[in-house]
Amino acid sequence: MIDQLKIKEAIKNHGTSINEVAEKMGISRFTLSSHVNGNPSTEILLRIADAIGCPVTDLFEQPKKGSLSITCPHCGKDISIKIE
Template sequence: MIDKLIIKETMKKYGTSVNEVAEKMNITRVTLSTHINGNPSTEILLRIADAIGCDVTELFASKPADPNTITCPKCGTRFKMEE
């Protein structure tokens, strides 16, 4: 199940910046930021993924099946919480 877009986190994971991705997409940084913070179309998501060099599925976070599992917002690693 899709939870949210994690475009900024994916850029960080691949060591690229908003400026670099915008340049590769041939758009301004402001336009890219608007897409990232808004509701980008499938076409835009595919272009962003191509500019980052990742699969489009990496731009989405999945909800963990286990309620005792959390996902690190910086790296995407899942952790199981135990008492």
Template sequence: MDLRIKEVIKERGMTITELADKMGINRVNLSNMVNGNPTVETLNKIADAIGCPVTELFEQPKKDALTINCPHCGKSINIKIE
């Protein structure tokens, strides 16, 4: 399963540097965590700092081609074409 940590950070209007500051670590360490194989504990810390459920950090299977995520709040938007 793919991680979408960088996408969620961007959707929340944050940068890697801001998130690292909020977590009390430096940007390089956070980047290494995100680009490596983060532990469950690390994922929980990242989710807490971002303010989202840890499940949001994982790529979800596409249910419907007419569903997109809002780039501002991250909520799903269903699009109906008539």
């Protein structure tokens, strides 16, 4: 889910910067920022993960143990589900 992306946090946690990731990807910082702040494609997410040396799952918010949250496709509200 795009609103749960944590790309900037993953980049920081892997000891690099937006500028370094953009350079490794062969694109401008502006272009990378546009992707990060917009709706990046699967290809871009994979390229970012490769550039910072992490699995693509590191770019997404991980569900908390014991609960799951989904977004209603009609109203956009979060729905929390308790896992037992």
